[in-house]
Amino acid sequence: MRPLIFLFPHDRMNVGGNSAQVRFVEACCRFTAASVAFYGGRIADRPHLDDYLAHHTKGESSPIFVIHWGPDIAMLLKRLKGRDVVYIAHSTGWGMALSSEVPILCVSRHTMAYWGRYAPNSYIAHVPNVVEINDSDTAQPRDIDVLVQVRKSSRYLLDRLVPALQEQCRVTVLDGWVDDLSAWFRRSSVYLYDSLEHWADVGATEGFGLPPLEAMGQGCVVFSSVNDALADYLDPGFNCRKIRVHSLQWDVAEVLRAVEERAPAPPHAPWFAGYSPDMVASRLETVFGDLERFFDLTADIDPNIDDLWAPRRPTPLQRAKRAVRVLTGS
Incomplete structure (x- = not known):
């Protein structure tokens, strides 16, 4: 070849x-x-x-x-x-x-x-x-309740939802590029991702949405926007939850419920087979x-x-x- x-x-x-x-x-x-x-x-x-x-x-x-x-x-x-x-x-x-x-x-x-x-x-x-996935037990205890990256995140997520959650659970906000994001996913119960505002400002689209998929592969419950290519694999209510729904009160309540119940459970390893090397x-x-x-x-x-x-x-x-x-x- x-x-x-x-x-x-x-x-x-x-x-x-x-x-x-x-x-x-x-x-x-x-x-x-x-x-x-x-x-x-x-x-x-x-x-x-x-x-x-x-x-x-x-x-x-x-x-x-x-x-x-x-x-x-x-x-x-x-x-x-x-x-x-x-x-x-x-x-x-x-x-x-x-x-x-x-x-x-x-x-x-x-x-x-x-x-x-x-x-x-x-x-x-x-x-x-x-996509990198975690084949080990994803139900192990985690010391971060909610993980957020500043990169690509909306103003609503950073300025309203994160401060509201910080009053009630353990929130970690990552600013700048992170070399090993998977290690952070393995420590986190919930991962928040809201990229629509970023891509609307850029004038392009979310072409794949790797972080939410990798977060699911590492056992996180994902709350995400479902714009563009995120809709390829996100199924709100079944393998994730949709973020920025109706009101801040709803989002806070649902995130806290996910922290407590770890639901909906991320897909098991066979679901990720199509993304394997x-x-x-x-x-x-x-x-x-x-x-x-x-x-x-x-x-x-x-x-x-x-x-x-x-x-x-x-x-x-x-x-x-x-x-x-x-x-x-x-």
């Missing part, structure tokens, strides 16, 4: 989609040569994209480039024009259109549905993230086998299926008229 080069904007591998992407690199190493390169500023003793572009030409043995960093996708596709590129989509809403020459691997069904609508002529597949590596091997055939067959063929969105895109005049209607309220 052809080698894979995963491209990263910088070497802060524990940031956002980078950490999930590193797990994909490790999974791909099981069946082919997979390596990492950077495309931002040069980093001492680390491979850079420009080096590969200078020494590798497109061909049967040339590497397949794998990209993922949403804000940089349009720029990267220009730099990689004429190369075989795969986009792993961790979220949506970055405002770019993709040619059907670029296959899209989606970490969630929510993201797959988005690209199924807006890139209907593209190769699209679903490959979920790798073995299963994800198997899916990736199948998909990249497909993609080798795709790139081989389409190498000299231009896309020739009609773009069904072309006649539906508004003209500049139509966009201007719509903006006027929105501004005037007419």
